[in-house]
Each structure stands twice: as C-alpha cells, then as structure tokens.
Amino acid sequence: MMVGKLPLGEKILLTGATGQVGGELSKTLRLVGDVVAPERVTMNLANSDSIRETIRAIRPRWIVNPAAYTAVDKAESEPQLAYAINADAVKTIGEEAHALGAGVIHFSTDYVFDGSGNEPYTEIDTVGPVSVYGASKLAGEKALAESGAGHMIFRTSWVYGATGKNFLLTILKLARERETLKIVADQHGAPTWSRDLARMTAQVIQDCEAAARDKGLKAVLSDSSGIYHAAGSGETTWFGFAAEAVQLQHESTPGARLATVEAIQTAQYPTSAKRPLNSRLNCSKLMERFGWTMMDWRYSLREVLSEL
Ligand SMILES: NC(=O)C1=CN([C@@H]2O[C@H](COP(=O)(O)OP(=O)(O)OC[C@H]3O[C@@H](n4cnc5c(N)ncnc54)[C@H](OP(=O)(O)O)[C@@H]3O)[C@@H](O)[C@H]2O)C=CC1
Numbered sequence: 135m136m137v138g139k140l141p142l143g144e145k146i147l148l149t150g151a152t153g154q155v156g157g158e159l160s161k162t163l164r165l166v167g168d169v170v171a172p173e174r175v176t177m178n179l180a181n182s183d184s185i186r187e188t189i190r191a192i193r194p195r196w197i198v199n200p201a202a203y204t205a206v207d208k209a210e211s212e213p214q215l216a217y218a219i220n221a222d223a224v225k226t227i228g229e230e231a232h233a234l235g236a237g238v239i240h241f242s243t244d245y246v247f248d249g250s251g252n253e254p255y256t257e258i259d260t261v262g263p264v265s266v267y268g269a270s271k272l273a274g275e276k277a278l279a280e281s282g283a284g285h286m287i288f289r290t291s292w293v294y295g296a297t298g299k300n301f302l303l304t305i306l307k308l309a310r311e312r313e314t315l316k317i318v319a320d321q322h323g324a325p326t327w328s329r330d331l332a333r334m335t336a337q338v339i340q341d342c343e344a345a346a347r348d349k350g351l352k353a354v355l356s357d358s359s360g361i362y363h364a365a366g367s368g369e370t371t372w373f374g375f376a377a378e379a380v381q382l383q384h385e386s387t388p389g390a391r392l393a394t395v396e397a398i399q400t401a402q403y404p405t406s407a408k409r410p411l412n413s414r415l416n417c418s419k420l421m422e423r424f425g426w427t428m429m430d431w432r433y434s435l436r437e438v439l440s441e442l
C-alpha cells in the first residue's frame with residue numbers, strides 16, 4: 135500500500151466529529167491533512183442550505199461523512215428525520231462534492247440487508263432493509279452513487295469503542311447493575327472497532343493521494359468508487375460478544391460482581407425495529423483493492439477493554 139498526504143493547503147471536511155467513528159477519524163485524519171470539522175450549529179445535516187454553504191466555504195478535497203441518524207428503534211417513529219440525515223444530506227454532499235471534484239468517504243451499514251442466508255454478504259448481493267434506519271442508509275448509498283461524485287462507501291457493522299454510545303459500553307454498565315443479562319444469540323455478525331475503521335479510512339485516503347500524484351485525483355476516484363464492506367474479522371452473535379466482554383471483565387477484575395449472560399432468541403427481545411439475523415459482511419474487496427484486513431473482533435475487544 136502506498137502512502138501520500140494531501141497536497142499543501144488542501145482540506146478534509148469531516149462531519150459527525152462528536153460521534154463514535156467521527157471522534158476517532160478526527161484524530162487519525164490529522165496525520166493525513168488539514169481537517170475541518172464543523173459543529174452541528176454550522177453544518178446541520180437536516181438543513182441542505184447549511185450543508186451547501188459550509189462545503190462551498192471550505193472547498194475541501196475530501197469529505198468524510200460518518201455523521202448519521204443511528205437510533206435504530208427511534209427511526210421507526212421518526213422516518214422523516216432519519217431520511218433527511220441519512221439520505222437527503224448525503225445527496226447534497228454528493229452534489230457539492232461533484233461540483234468541486236472532491237472525493238467523498240461515506241459509511242453505511244449491514245442493516246441494508248434483510249439478513250437471510252448464512253453466508254457473509256458481498257457488495258453485489260441483493261439488499262432489502264427491514265428497518266427504517268436500514269432503508270434510509272440504503273437511500274443515502276444510492277443518492278451518493280447517483281450524485282456523480284467520486285466516492286467510497288464503507289459498509290460496516292456493530293461498531294464499538296471505548297467512547298461513544300455502543301453495545302459494549304451498554305452491556306458493561308448493565309452487567310454491573312443486574313444479576314442476569316439476556317442477549318439475543320440468533321443474530322450473527324461481527325463487531326467492528328471504531329479506531330480500526332478510522333485507521334483504514336486514513337490509509338485509503340493516503341493510498342488514493344499517492345496514486346493521484348501520477349494520475350490525478352479524478353482518475354483515482356473513478357477507479358476506486360463504489361461500495362466496500364469493512365467489518366471486524368471473525369464472527370459471533372450479540373450474545374457471543376456480550377459473553378466474551380463480561381468474561382474478560384471478570385478476568386481483569388476478579389471479585390467484581392457481574393451479571394451472568396444468558397442466550398435468548400430474537401423473539402424474546404421485542405424491539406420497534408427489526409434487525410437482520412445474518413449481518414455477516416464479506417470484506418475481501420477491501421483487501422483486494424486497498425490491502426486492508428480489518429482487525430479480528432476478539433483482538434480489538436481486548437484492546438478496547440484495556441483502555442477502559
Ligand atoms: N454505530 C454502529 O454500530 C454502526 C454505524 N454505522 C454507520 O457508521 C457511521 C458512524 O456511526 P457512529 O459514529 O456510531 O454514529 P454516532 O451516533 O456515534 O454519531 C453520529 C454523529 O452524527 C452527528 N449528527 C447526527 N445528526 C446530525 C445533524 N442533523 N447534523 C449534523 N450532525 C449530526 C452526531 O452529532 P451529535 O453528537 O451532535 O448528535 C454525531 O456526531 C454512520 O454512518 C452509521 O450509520 C454502520 C454500522 C454500524
């Protein structure tokens with residue numbers, strides 16, 4: 135893999151820097167170029183004028199967009215807001231990037247699939263979201279692809295880290311408060327470390343910049359545009375993830391009282407939004423194009439727990 139920084143004076147516009155992935159990106163991308171991360175009051179993704187004005191003022195070479203409406207259950211009762219942020223805003227970002235010749239890096243989700251079958255999904259497999267969140271993210275993918283902007287869409291899954299709102303931190307909190315945790319064991323997928331995703335993104339931009347020295351950014355983007363699956367290596371269930379996390383906590387803090395973790399079926403844990411039973415993502419394309427293998431979730435879980 136080649137390494138290249140942005141040309142002097144060129145900028146990366148980063149959205150969602152207060153989020154899980156955005157927080158990691160704001161640290162990692164600084165090693166690649168000047169990062170401008172407008173606050174929500176300046177660039178509100180629910181307001182297309184504010185998106186256009188901000189992009190036109192900054193004139194970035196790259197727009198990295200981890201910002202999203204991520205409240206999966208709440209989206210069922212707030213579809214308009216979910217679509218505004220996850221689809222309409224992405225369309226606007228794509229249009230503005232196209233006008234500038236900027237590259238867009240966008241993040242999407244395993245929830246674009248219906249979860250049928252037992253094999254890891256590839257980028258060309260049929261989508262069929264079963265939730266408003268998943269459908270709104272799919273609409274964002276399509277809008278970006280149609281905008282004409284050079285883009286890479288990283289579909290990831292089950293993101294977690296030492297900070298932010300995520301399943302791991304919820305489970306560790308509940309494990310300290312309760313006797314028993316009942317966790318679904320029939321939804322299969324892979325936890326992804328937010329920092330690994332950020333490092334991969336930085337590496338992809340560097341790779342593109344290195345190639346752009348010879349070919350120009352437009353040609354590089356046109357060669358690389360598309361969807362890439364980028365989930366942690368290995369696979370488990372939400373139950374497997376929770377059980378491993380609680381077990382590791384036990385080992386590192388012997389004597390601490392922690393809940394026992396019980397496996398249940400999805401039907402025993404009713405939620406407003408349906409989740410896919412199969413969330414496995416095949417990440418070979420990312421490896422083939424950019425030489426990046428995402429970290430095994432068991433390894434990254436240990437890294438994250440050591441930070442807590
Ligand atoms: N979390 C996960 O498990 C997964 C996430 N993804 C995708 O990865 C990406 C990153 O997710 P993650 O970091 O976990 O998400 P978070 O929920 O942690 O962060 C979302 C970010 O979006 C910002 N945001 C929300 N609404 C607006 C708005 N109207 N205007 C401006 N900013 C806004 C939030 O700002 P504020 O702090 O002000 O609310 C926050 O910074 C998303 O695209 C998500 O769909 C994909 C698969 C799994």
Ligand SMILES: Cc1cn([C@H]2C[C@H](O)[C@@H](COP(=O)(O)OP(=O)(O)O[C@H]3O[C@@H](C)C(=O)[C@@H](O)[C@H]3O)O2)c(=O)[nH]c1=O
Pocket residue numbers: 204205206207242243244245290291292293300301304315316317318321372403405409
């Ligand atoms: C807290 C808890 C959850 N669960 C179940 C509910 C659900 O099926 C599963 C995951 O729970 P959560 O609601 O925390 O996760 P969820 O919000 O569905 O996570 C998703 O977020 C979006 C943004 C994505 O893009 C997805 O990749 C995925 O990470 O675990 C239990 O079975 N027991 C519990 O005690």
